[in-house]
Every structure is written in C-alpha cells, then in structure tokens.
Amino acid sequence: MDGNLNALTTIFTEFYYWVTVVFMFLIHVGFCLYEVSASRHKNHMHTLMKNVMIIPLVTITFFLFGWWIYWTFPNFPLFGTLDLDAGQNNLPWSETMGTNLSDHITGVFWAAFLLFSWTAASIVSGSVIERIRSSAFWIHAILIGSVFWVIDAAWGWHYAGWMVRELGYHDAYASGVIHAIAGGYALGVLTVLGPRIGKFDSNGVARIIPPHNPWLLAVGIFMIYTGFWGFYAACNVPIISPALIDGQITGATWTATNIYLTPTTLSAITFNFLMSLSGGLMAAYIVSKGDAFWTFSGGLAGIITASAGNDLYHPIQALLIGAAGVICAYKLHYYVERKFKIDDAVGAVAVHGYAGVVGLIISGFVLWGVPSSPFDGYAAINPIGQLLGALIMFGLLGFLPAYLVTRVQSSLGILRIPETIELKGLDFVDNLSRELAEEHLVAIEKERSVQDQTRS
DSSP: OOSHHHHHHHHHHHHHHHHHHHHHHHHHHHHHHHHHHHSOGGGHHHHHHHHHTHHHHHHHHIIIIIHHHHHHOSSTTTSSOOOHHHHHTTSTTSTTSSOOSSOSSHHHHHHHHHHHHHHHHHHHHHHTTTTBOHHHHHHHHHHIIIIIHHHHHHHHSSTTOHIIIIIOOOOTTOIIIIIIHHHHHHHHHHHHHOOOTTSBOTTSOBOOOOOSOHHHHHHHHHHHHHHHHHHHHHTSEEEEOGGGGTTOSOSSSOEEEOTTSOEEOHHHHHHHHHHHHHHHHHHHHHHTTSOHHHHHHHHHHHHHHHGGGTTTSOHHHHHHHHHHHHHHHHHHHHHHHHHHOOOOTTOHIIIIIIHHHHHHHHHHHHTTTSBSOSSTTOOBOOHHHHHHHHHIIIIIIIIHHHHHHHHHHHHTTOSBOOHHHHHHOHHHHTTSOHHHHHHHHHHHHHHHHHHHHHHO
C-alpha cells in the first residue's frame, strides 16, 4: 500500500466488508430459527441440522470452485470463452486465496459472496422441510450455493458480465441474482418432491399446517431483516477512485458504487430499504387479512421486489413497488398451490422467487433508458432485458437444473424420506439407518398389537 490515502482506503474497505459479513451471518441464524419454527416438533433437529450443514458444505465448495466460476464465467458461453486469467488468481492455491499481508480485500470480499451463497441454499432449504432426505438436500445446497447462483452472478452481477453489457440487465441488490434463482430452484425441487403427507385432503384442498412457534418465527424473520440490511451494504463497493474504472465516473471525488461500479450512497439505499420493507409489510397485512406468517414474510418480499432498482428508485417508488410485489407473490403462491398441488412449507418460492421476478420486470419499465453501467457501450436498462434476465435466473439457472437433478434423485430412491419415517418424524431417523428405523417401527407395531390383544 503506497501512500497514506491508499492505505486508509484499503483498511477501511477491509473492515467494511468484514462488518457486513458479520451482519449477514444473522440471515443464516434467522433462517435456522424461521425453519425450525415452521416445522413440527417431530422434525426440529432434522430441519436444523439440514440448514446448519449448509455452512461447511457450501463454504468448502465455494472456496474450491465457486469463487473461480464467478471470475471466469462473465462471458461464457455466449459472448466469449472462459476468462482463465482472471480465474487463475482465484483458484484455491493462488496467492490471494490465503493468509498474506499484501492482499487485504480478497478474503473479506470472498466471504461476502459466500454469505450470499448460504442465503441461496437456505431459501431452498425452507421450502422442502419435513420430507426430503438430508443427503439429497445437501447436493442441492452445493449446486445452488456454489454453481448455479455463481454462474448467474458472473453473467448479471459482474461489472463486465454479458447480461449487463448486452441486455442492459440491472439487479443492484439481487432480486434475480439470488432470490429469483433460489425461488425457481426451490420450485423445481418441489415439483418432483411432492407435498408433505396430509397437506392436501381427499378433495385436493390444501390444509394449513401452522408454525409450531410463531414467536420464534418472528424473531427469525427480524434477524433476516437485520442481516439483509447488511447484505445491502455488502453489495456496494464502499469507496473507489474514478481512475480505477477508466474515468467513466465524472468528477474528482472518490465515491461508493454498486456492484456495477455505478455511484451510489448508503444513505440512498437506507431510504429505499426501509420504505420497501414498510410497503411489503403493509401490503401483506392487507392482502392476507392480518395473517401473521404472511405479514412477517411480506416485509421480506417487499425488500426483494424493490431490490433490483433500489439504488436508483425514489423512496416512494420503493414503497409502492415493494407493496405491488407482495400482492403478486401472495396471489401466485395460492394459485400455484391449488393448481399444481405444490407444498411450499414457508412460502419461499413466492417470497423470493415470484417477488424477485416481479421486481425485475417492474424495474425494466420504471428505469427504462437509465444506464446499466458507467462503462461505454453497455446497453441501457430496458423491459426486454429485465424480462429475459428474469427468465434466465428463475427458469434456466433455477427451475430447470433443480428439476432434472431431483428427477434423477427420485428415480434412484434417494430423494424422499420413507412414508413410515415421515409419519413418525424425521428426527426419529437421524440416529438410525433407514433399515434399522423401519425394523424398529415394525417391532413397535407388533408390540402394540400384542398389548392390545392382551388387554382384550
């Protein structure tokens, strides 16, 4: 670090990302509380362990190849080959990917993206509780957390990504890059996995399976709100010199930028974060007629809907867009549930997937013609680019691979917990093999039968 200004900038940036990572850890804590609260007592430990194991599995795989994908795939395969030069500096054995005194930024920046990966996997986790095998889910956690969301980040959340350059795709705080893809991925899994036993009656009408602990659920969702605020900060580059981006930023002052290196401020996104949260809460309360579960979730859906353009919206726009997204997500959730018998245990497909898609589409119209990037030659934000981006995120990189992998798992008999275990509770099988568990259940039933005969 040469010069006092560069030294201070480096240390500030390092500490900035480190703090945002700590805040974002609350997202995962919140998801754990939220999912355990939404599950029934007989499935608590299974639900918790399924989510906890996201941490080591995704962390290790993101270190080994996920980070490399982000830097190597911005133009591959439609507009160029793999950028192996950029990828070379982000392989697990490269100098920057370890302890050294010459690079203060890579570790904390990598960690910020890693927490995004945990979030993507946790979104899928909540939707499939109480019926999926842990081993089957962990495969999906690695795929969404270290492969597919990272590919869409390289395409649409990298300052040189082809979707930004060619389509004018804009998604400053990840309506599509994390939420739409994770929601689409969850829907792909659920389509094959099927509903929980007893979710639908003999006439196909959905039964309500309420959360066992609404108070803990509320604590969990408020932790997610808090972590999401840190997520917003982590999506910004805190301070950068105009010279570092070829002088495309006019003026002599240093500035904060969004992920595309377009100038913004923490003040601006604080207005819009809180306004979109408020719009989501109010709309969810009204449309759900005061249902607590949907009201809490609606706040999150409001933020997600507005996130694509929250670096550019006026606060009133953020409020209204957040509210509109919640209404769409709520209506779509129950339509899909009735029509296709999809059992999304926590509404993750709606809150993240549908809200993210709606947010991308709305932003294409509201921000039509605004530059997507400070670099010359990039397409401006437009409705077609945002719509195509939503389809790529939700469908191509989300739903499709999840559906195909889940079909393979189902055909191999490694997807779903056996019916007897699901009825007894998934916690019962965690300490026993499948065969031993089933034998134990048979023995219990025989013992009960003998006892009934003795009493009679």
